[in-house]
Structure formats: C-alpha cells, structure tokens
Amino acid sequence: MTVLTRRTVLRALAAAPAAATVVGMPLVARAAEFELKYGNNLPLTHPLNVRAQEAADRIRSETNGRVDIKIFPNNQLGGDTDMLSQVRNGAITFFTPSALVIATLVPVAAINAVGFAFADYDQVWSAMDGKVGAHVRAAISKVNLFAFEKMWDNGFRQMTTSGKPIETAKDMDGLKIRVPVSPLSISMFKALASAPASLQFSEVYSALQTRIVDAQENPLPIIQVAKLYEVQKNCALSNHIWDGFWFIANGRAWSSLPADLQTIVSNAINEAGVKQREDIKALNATVQKDLESKGLAFNKTNPDSFRAKLRDGGFYSEWKGRFGDEAWGLLEGAVGKLA
Numbered sequence: 001m002t003v004l005t006r007r008t009v010l011r012a013l014a015a016a017p018a019a020a021t022v023v024g025m026p027l028v029a030r031a032a033e034f035e036l037k038y039g040n041n042l043p044l045t046h047p048l049n050v051r052a053q054e055a056a057d058r059i060r061s062e063t064n065g066r067v068d069i070k071i072f073p074n075n076q077l078g079g080d081t082d083m084l085s086q087v088r089n090g091a092i093t094f095f096t097p098s099a100l101v102i103a104t105l106v107p108v109a110a111i112n113a114v115g116f117a118f119a120d121y122d123q124v125w126s127a128m129d130g131k132v133g134a135h136v137r138a139a140i141s142k143v144n145l146f147a148f149e150k151m152w153d154n155g156f157r158q159m160t161t162s163g164k165p166i167e168t169a170k171d172m173d174g175l176k177i178r179v180p181v182s183p184l185s186i187s188m189f190k191a192l193a194s195a196p197a198s199l200q201f202s203e204v205y206s207a208l209q210t211r212i213v214d215a216q217e218n219p220l221p222i223i224q225v226a227k228l229y230e231v232q233k234n235c236a237l238s239n240h241i242w243d244g245f246w247f248i249a250n251g252r253a254w255s256s257l258p259a260d261l262q263t264i265v266s267n268a269i270n271e272a273g274v275k276q277r278e279d280i281k282a283l284n285a286t287v288q289k290d291l292e293s294k295g296l297a298f299n300k301t302n303p304d305s306f307r308a309k310l311r312d313g314g315f316y317s318e319w320k321g322r323f324g325d326e327a328w329g330l331l332e333g334a335v336g337k338l339a
Contacts, residue, residue, distance in 0.1 A: 032060075032068035034257060038094035039077040039086065040245075047279035048096065048152055048245065049073045055272035062264045067257075069094070088145065093253045096245040098154050099136075100182050106139045108327050113241045114319060115188040116307045117335050118156075121281070124242050127334035135330055136246075144251035148266060150273035152245040153280040155219035159236045160228060162214050165299045166236035169309040177215040178204055184319070185241070191313035192306065201226075208232060217241075220287040221280075229296040238301045247273060311339065 038056075042048050049071060056069040077083055077092060080101045087095040088105075103110035111132065118124045127133065128151045137147040159166050159177070166172065175194040179185040180201075189196035197213050207213050208231040216228065217240065223229065247269055257265065292298060310316055316339035320328040332338055 033066040036069045036093040039072045039083045039092045040096045041075045044073045051272040051276040055268040058268045090250045131330045146249040146254040148247040150270040152273045153277045154243045156239040157217045157241040159217045159238050160232040165234040169305040176213045178213045191315035229294045
C-alpha cells in the first residue's frame with residue numbers, strides 16, 4: 001500500500017508540468033550560448049534597424065540559436081557618447097556610431113567627412129570598401145574595438161537656407177549656418193567664409209525659427225523628420241559631406257566568439273549593410289519629392305567653386321596635416337587631388 005506523504009505529493013506535483021510538456025506541449029527553447037546586445041540612435045523603422053533585424057534573424061537561424069542579438073534602437077541605452085563608452089567597456093556588444101562620433105576616440109575616422117571630397121557614391125564606396133576604410137578599421141582596432149568591413153550609409157549632407165539659394169561658394173560669405181559640434185565642420189565652414197554656429201540638434205528648429213541662424217546642413221531624411229522645411233525655403237544639393245555608420249563590436253566579446261560563428265555574424269552584418277545602402281539611396285529620392293511638395297525648393301551647386309575656396313583657405317592643407325600623409329594619400333587615391 002502506498003503512503004501519500006506531503007513530500008511525495010509535492011514531488012508528484014513538481015513532476016507533472018514536465019511530463020505534460022513532454023507529452024502535449026513544445027519544449028522551452030534553450031537559451032542562446034551567446035546573448036549579445038546592439039544599441040543605436042535611430043528609430044525602429046529606419047533602414048538601419050530593419051536590415052539589422054534581418055541580420056540578427058539570419059544569425060540566429062544559421063547558428064542554430066547559439067547566437068542571439070537583441071537590438072535596442074532609438075537611444076534606449078543612452079546617447080552616442082554613452083553607447084560608445086558602453087561598447088568599449090563591454091556593457092553592450094555592438095554599436096553603430098557615425099564616423100564623426102567615433103572620431104572623438106579615433107580621429108582618423110572623420111576622414112570620410114572632409115568637405116567636398118566625394119563626387120558621388122561610386123567614390124564613397126570605392127574608398128570606404130577599399131584602402132581608406134581598411135586604414136580606419138586598423139585604427140579602430142587599436143582602441144580594442146572591432147569594425148566590420150562594410151560601412152552603413154548615413155547619407156550626404158545638404159545645405160538649406162531661409163534666404164537666397166546657395167549655388168556657388170560665394171553664396172557662403174557671412175552666412176550664419178548651424179553646424180554640428182565637430183571641429184571638422186567648423187573648420188570647413190570658416191574656410192568658406194561663413195559664420196558657423198555649433199548647436200545641439202535639439203536647438204536647430206528654434207534657432208532657425210528665431211533667425212539666430214539662417215541656414216543649416218543635414219541629410220535629407222533628417223530635414224524631413226525634423227520638419228526643418230517649415231523654417232527654410234531653399235535646399236542646395238551640395239553633397240558637401242558624406243557620413244556613414246561603422247558597425248563596431250567590443251573587441252573582447254568579438255574575439256571570444258568561435259571562428260565559425262564569427263564568419264556567420266560577419267557575413268550577415270556586412271551583407272545587411274550593403275542592402276541598407278540601397279535602402280538609403282531609394283529613401284533619399286522619395287524624401288526629396290516629399291520635401292518639394294511641402295514647399296522646399298531644390299537647386300544644384302557648383303562643387304568646383306567650393307573646393308577652390310577650401311583649397312585657397314587652407315582647409316585641405318590643415319586637415320592633411322591632422323590626418324597624416326598616409327591617410328590623406330589614400331583618400332586622394334580614391335577621389336583625386338584635394339590639397
């Protein structure tokens with residue numbers, strides 16, 4: 001005769017859910033061997049996050065669940081400075097800073113933002129997928145970060161004004177223009193004889209509205225999202241600076257991944273980056289049409305006049321000295337003579 005003690009009842013109850021799971025319910029998925037966090041500063045709907053999620057799904061599938069990447073978009077983990085610090089200390093595994101952000105840590109990373117260096121995207125990708133990008137990645141590795149081979153696109157920056165359109169470098173004379181808090185940007189606009197004002201992005205709309213500044217510069221999608229067309233009349237398609245995102249990883253975390261997993265992760269992230277580039281290209285065309293429908297007038301510019309003024313103003317010579325002969329030589333090898 002079986003005696004039902006409190007202990008045997010509890011043991012039976014504890015075993016019951018497990019038995020039910022085996023018979024009639026799916027087994028609980030096992031935890032990933034490598035659970036990795038990725039932070040960025042863009043909305044979930046931005047092409048960067050759409051393609052990053054595709055890459056994360058592919059990585060989970062191809063590694064049979066061993067690698068699970070969780071995405072934290074839209075500054076959920078802090079601002080750019082915070083996330084750069086977190087990826088360095090290992091609190092997060094991946095981060096996508098713009099070149100100008102990581103340049104605060106690796107100065108040569110800003111070389112892609114030299115004013116009027118790139119004529120078009122063909123030159124951009126030739127440089128950044130080639131020797132210029134390799135040089136920057138090597139510099140990034142020296143601060144214990146790993147940079148993936150393919151850079152992601154943040155777009156060319158364009159100039160808008162509340163007054164007359166900008167067509168040649170002469171139109172920059174005395175122009176009060178908001179620029180990011182970036183030594184390279186300030187230096188460039190001073191060399192163009194304008195009056196740059198460094199303001200946080202959160203201050204841009206009100207500064208334009210109250211005429212503290214008369215102009216600003218940003219990629220078209222940002223001009224759209226921030227509704228700057230409400231306080232600006234003209235947009236010069238100047239393509240004066242190209243900026244992109246480096247997809248970086250904490251060096252220790254990356255080296256701890258087995259080689260086979262590194263290959264899967266690298267392939268997925270690099271291929272997603274190439275697709276994101278095409279997304280941004282298509283998005284820019286759509287955004288321009290939308291901004292035109294909202295009353296923003298577009299015009300083309302004469303880049304040669306801007307380059308000549310920057311050359312005469314000593315801008316290229318100054319930054320050749322700052323970046324060094326090797327990096328500058330690689331840039332000119334991709335885009336032609338600047339200094």
